[in-house]
Amino acid sequence: MSSTASKPDVVVLDYGSGNVRSAVRALERAGADVELTADLRRAMDADGLVVPGVGAFAAVARALREVHGDRAVERRLAGGRPVLGICVGLQVMFEASTEPGAGDAEGLGEWPGTAERLPAPVVPHMGWSTVEAPAGSVLFEGIADERFYFVHSYGVQRWEMVDTTGGRMTPPLVTWAEHGAPFVAAVENGPLSATQFHPEKSGDAGAELLRNWVRSLRSA
Numbered sequence: 001m002s003s004t005a006s007k008p009d010v011v012v013l014d015y016g017s018g019n020v021r022s023a024v025r026a027l028e029r030a031g032a033d034v035e036l037t038a039d040l041r042r043a044m045d046a047d048g049l050v051v052p053g054v055g056a057f058a059a060v061a062r063a064l065r066e067v068h069g070d071r072a073v074e075r076r077l078a079g080g081r082p083v084l085g086i087c088v089g090l091q092v093m094f095e096a097s098t099e100p101g102a103g104d105a106e107g108l109g110e111w112p113g114t115a116e117r118l119p120a121p122v123v124p125h126m127g128w129s130t131v132e133a134p135a136g137s138v139l140f141e142g143i144a145d146e147r148f149y150f151v152h153s154y155g156v157q158r159w160e161m162v163d164t165t166g167g168r169m170t171p172p173l174v175t176w177a178e179h180g181a182p183f184v185a186a187v188e189n190g191p192l193s194a195t196q197f198h199p200e201k202s203g204d205a206g207a208e209l210l211r212n213w214v215r216s217l218r219s220a
C-alpha cells in the first residue's frame with residue numbers, strides 16, 4: 001500500500017508507550033507506510049491508527065490523554081476510521097482496571113468492562129497461548145489456530161456489551177484466551193480492533209495478523 005505524500009498508511013501514536021518501535025517495524029514488515037507521531041492531524045488523516053500500550057493502566061491512560069490521543073481515537077471511530085489497540089492499548093479501550101494505582105483512572109470506555117487481575121497461580125501471563133477466534137474474524141483469518149505472545153497480569157474477563165438495538169447492531173467479534181480464567185484476547189468491533197497480546201512479538205502469526213489488519217484498511 002503506498003501512501004500519498006499527504007498522509008501515511010498507518011500512524012503509531014507516540015505518547016510514551018514502550019513498545020512503539022517494535023510496533024512500527026512490525027507494521028512496516030506488514031506492508032504499511034508507518035509514521036510514529038503524536039500529531040493529531042496526522043493521526044486523524046492516516047488510514048489506520050495504532051495505539052500501543054505497555055506498563056500501568058493509569059499511566060497509559062494519562063499519557064494517552066496528555067497528547068489528546070483519546071480525542072483522536074474518538075474522532076476516528078465517529079468517522080468509521082480504523083483504530084488498533086495493543087496490550088494496554090486494548091485495556092484502555094474499556095472503562096477501567098483494578099490494577100493498583102489505577103484508582104479512578106478511566107479508560108476511553110469504547111467498550112463497557114474492566115481489566116481485572118488474572119486468577120492464575122503464576123502472574124504475569126508471559127508466554128505463548130492459543131486463542132479462540134469467532135467465525136468471520138478478519139484479524140485471525142488463516143491464523144486462528146496459531147499461538148500469540150502475551151505479557152500481562154490483568155485482563156477483561158467478562159464481555160459486558162449488550163445489544164440494545166434488537167439485532168440491528170453488528171455484534172462485535174470477541175476472541176478469547178485463558179490464563180487462570182478466560183479473558184478477552186482480541187476484539188473486532190467495526191472500526192475499532194484491539195489485541196491483548198503483542199502481534200509485533202508474536203512471530204509469523206503476529207505478522208499475518210498485522211497484514212490482515214493493514215489489508216482491511218484498504219476496504220475501510
Ligand SMILES: NC(=O)CC[C@H](N)C(=O)O
Pocket residue numbers: 053054055056057087088099124151152153154155
Ligand atoms: N505488558 C504490559 O505492559 C502489562 C499491562 C498491564 N499493566 C497488565 O499487567 O495487564
